[in-house]
Amino acid sequence: MMTEVVPPGLVLIVGALLLPLVKGGLRTALVLVLPLITLALVWQIPLGSQLSLPFLDYSLEPVNATSVGRLFATIFAIMAFAGGLYALKTATLAELVAAFAYAGSAIGVTFAGDLITLFIFWEMMALGSTLVLWANGPQNPKAYQASIRYVLVHLLGGVILMTGIVAYVVETGSTAFTTMTADSVATWLILAGFLINAGAPPLSAWIADAYPEASPSGMVFLSAFTTKTAVFALLVGFPGTEILIYIGLYMVFYGIIYALLENDMRRILAYSIVNQVGFMVTAIGIGTELALNGAAAHAFAHIIYKALLLMSAGSVLLMTGKRKCTDLGGLFQTMPATAINGIIGALAISSFPFTSGFVTKSLETSAAAYQGLTLVWFLLLAASAGVFLHAGIKFPWFVFFQRDSGLRPPDPAPTMRWAMWLFSFLCLAIGLYPQALYSILPYPVDYQPYTWEHLVTQFQLLLFAGFAFFALLPLMKRTLTLSLDVDWFYRRLMVLVVGKSAAVIARGDGAVRAAASRGVTRVLAYISRHHGPDGMLARTWPTGSVVTWVVVLLAVYLVFSLY
Amino acid sequence: MSDEQQKHWVYRKKNLPILWGIQVALLVLVLVPEFFMHHHPHFEDQGIGVDASWGFFAWYGFATCAAMVVGAKLLGLFLKRKDTYYDD
Numbered sequence: 001m002m003t004e005v006v007p008p009g010l011v012l013i014v015g016a017l018l019l020p021l022v023k024g025g026l027r028t029a030l031v032l033v034l035p036l037i038t039l040a041l042v043w044q045i046p047l048g049s050q051l052s053l054p055f056l057d058y059s060l061e062p063v064n065a066t067s068v069g070r071l072f073a074t075i076f077a078i079m080a081f082a083g084g085l086y087a088l089k090t091a092t093l094a095e096l097v098a099a100f101a102y103a104g105s106a107i108g109v110t111f112a113g114d115l116i117t118l119f120i121f122w123e124m125m126a127l128g129s130t131l132v133l134w135a136n137g138p139q140n141p142k143a144y145q146a147s148i149r150y151v152l153v154h155l156l157g158g159v160i161l162m163t164g165i166v167a168y169v170v171e172t173g174s175t176a177f178t179t180m181t182a183d184s185v186a187t188w189l190i191l192a193g194f195l196i197n198a199g200a201p202p203l204s205a206w207i208a209d210a211y212p213e214a215s216p217s218g219m220v221f222l223s224a225f226t227t228k229t230a231v232f233a234l235l236v237g238f239p240g241t242e243i244l245i246y247i248g249l250y251m252v253f254y255g256i257i258y259a260l261l262e263n264d265m266r267r268i269l270a271y272s273i274v275n276q277v278g279f280m281v282t283a284i285g286i287g288t289e290l291a292l293n294g295a296a297a298h299a300f301a302h303i304i305y306k307a308l309l310l311m312s313a314g315s316v317l318l319m320t321g322k323r324k325c326t327d328l329g330g331l332f333q334t335m336p337a338t339a340i341n342g343i344i345g346a347l348a349i350s351s352f353p354f355t356s357g358f359v360t361k362s363l364e365t366s367a368a369a370y371q372g373l374t375l376v377w378f379l380l381l382a383a384s385a386g387v388f389l390h391a392g393i394k395f396p397w398f399v400f401f402q403r404d405s406g407l408r409p410p411d412p413a414p415t416m417r418w419a420m421w422l423f424s425f426l427c428l429a430i431g432l433y434p435q436a437l438y439s440i441l442p443y444p445v446d447y448q449p450y451t452w453e454h455l456v457t458q459f460q461l462l463l464f465a466g467f468a469f470f471a472l473l474p475l476m477k478r479t480l481t482l483s484l485d486v487d488w489f490y491r492r493l494m495v496l497v498v499g500k501s502a503a504v505i506a507r508g509d510g511a512v513r514a515a516a517s518r519g520v521t522r523v524l525a526y527i528s529r530h531h532g533p534d535g536m537l538a539r540t541w542p543t544g545s546v547v548t549w550v551v552v553l554l555a556v557y558l559v560f561s562l563y
Numbered sequence: 564m565s566d567e568q569q570k571h572w573v574y575r576k577k578n579l580p581i582l583w584g585i586q587v588a589l590l591v592l593v594l595v596p597e598f599f600m601h602h603h604p605h606f607e608d609q610g611i612g613v614d615a616s617w618g619f620f621a622w623y624g625f626a627t628c629a630a631m632v633v634g635a636k637l638l639g640l641f642l643k644r645k646d647t648y649y650d651d
Contacts, residue, residue: 253631256631256635257631257634257635261635261638263646264646330574369605369606372608372609374605374611377606381620381623382623382627385623385624386627386631389628389631389632390631401573403574404571404574452596453600453602453603456596456600456620457602457619458620460620460621461620461623463590463593463621464620464624464625465624465628466586467586467625468625468632469628472629475632475633479643481639481643481645482644482646482648483639483643483644484641484642484643485642491649492649
């Protein structure tokens with residue numbers, strides 16, 4: 001079906017470029033209205049609509065409306081609105097422009113009907129997110145270096161993805177972005193390209209390395225789009241790919257362990273992103289309708305409560321200038337709104353009953369049970385308890401309670417509080433009335449989260465996980481440390497190797513140059529011996545000897561002429 | 564003593580037992596339904612019924628979390644560096 005439609009992502013991208021042209025109230029209005037127009041457009045396009053544009057020998061499909069794409073586009077637009085509201089007071093213009101273009105590109109991916117369109121928006125996201133980090137350079141000198149490492153990882157992912165797409169198009173002759181099977185070099189490369197953006201191993205470290213260096217509002221934006229767009233791409237491209245189950249489980253426990261070791265509050269939450277995306281990747285690997293619904297619903301709920309947690313942490317960073325657990329504590333006394341919203345986000349991420357996590361993550365664990373995946377189910381259950389441990393209690397406990405740090409900062413500006421209240425409301429609304437979210441999932445839902453058994457077992461699991469936290473609190477004492485990860489290879493080993501090899505190369509290079517220079521000197525000396533001012537060939541010869549030689553030559557001619 | 568009085572009540576030493584008491588009461592409370600409830604095992608056909616046994620979710624939640632805390636602590640011995648490690 002061909003209809004006249006505008007790609008909804010373009011509204012945010014073009015709108016972002018208009019932001020510098022206006023000032024004051026008009027800019028505020030644009031920041032708040034653009035995401036809402038986008039949201040309206042997303043819902044105004046009927047499912048199944050397509051827009052095709054000829055491009056070289058191919059046709060681009062920038063608008064391919066699917067139910068799963070619409071779900072992700074919806075939450076991306078809501079995120080852009082709340083993020084914009086949170087950022088209004090403090091974000092620089094550069095950050096706002098970059099963040100909106102980044103959000104628009106993410107929505108572009110969710111509507112991409114072909115791999116070329118997908119790739120274009122994919123790379124625009126990499127640029128937009130890098131610029132969000134750059135925008136914080138003046139406030140945080142580490143942001144620039146982190147952004148360079150970040151963009152290198154994403155350019156690598158982009159090159160892998162593009163190589164895969166080119167090979168895929170050559171192999172199949174089709175550019176359509178649809179379900180693939182990971183059975184050829186081309187599809188494996190595409191899968192790898194998607195997984196790098198999801199924070200999968202071995203390159204998971206970029207999330208905790210880069211995101212926490214952004215501004216308070218910058219990290220709220222960053223947490224939402226890149227990894228969840230990757231979840232969308234995996235969900236559409238590779239449902240039921242078994243290896244994703246194991247990759248997802250690794251991510252789940254990687255996130256928990258590293259978050260437990262971490263001292264920086266926003267890095268705890270960054271590791272927790274990997275943990276949460278791990279649940280979704282596992283569910284995509286399981287691949288049943290229930291599991292895919294679970295991954296999509298979990299992504300939707302996760303964007304809201306992770307953004308909420310980061311708004312809370314960002315408010316603390318903004319008002320205290322501190323980000324380490326060792327410096328914080330006791331803030332609930334003077335930042336009640338920030339603390340309450342942080343706690344609601346923490347309860348939601350932990351899947352506490354009556355929150356959004358409870359009604360979405362359980363779709364995924366149930367899918368594992370229905371498929372008879374015993375080990376996967378037991379591991380996911382342990383991980384659910386672990387989420388409460390590493391994010392659900394650890395973040396609010398060390399930041400808002402713990403000991404009294406003596407800090408007495410007030411709550412942040414009203415717009416920032418409103419953004420937090422809005423997302424807290426959504427965490428609870430989805431938890432209390434899950435049918436609204438269930439009705440827009442990609443497949444029909446036949447699942448009842450609120451059974452007595454589910455409620456009781458979930459309370460038992462979480463409260464005893466909490467008991468483990470407090471019983472083992474001495475083991476969790478915060479230290480002024482970071483944890484080595486795969487990024488050590490490119491932040492340390494490669495620097496050492498390059499540094500050392502530079503010395504070796506310099507020495508070898510010096511030796512070669514010295515030898516060459518000696519050789520040239522010798523040749524010059526030889527030439528100069530024969531042709532130099534005193535050289536034999538440069539000497540002025542006496543007339544007598546010249547005459548003698550001429551006579552000899554003539555004699556030789558004479559002899560030759562006789563025969 | 565006046566120092567203690569100035570602290571918020573959750574930080575006063577004498578209130579610590581109360582806070583622990585509340586926690587233990589909650590733990591007991593969530594275990595009470597175990598006496599009345601019948602759990603459905605998820606993997607009956609595979610002959611696994613541990614998830615339907617008495618208090619499974621409670622001890623499993625505690626044990627796996629304790630294991631993760633201890634596991635993280637052990638890994639930390641190898642992975643932890645000063646947080647200025649990458650700064651130079």
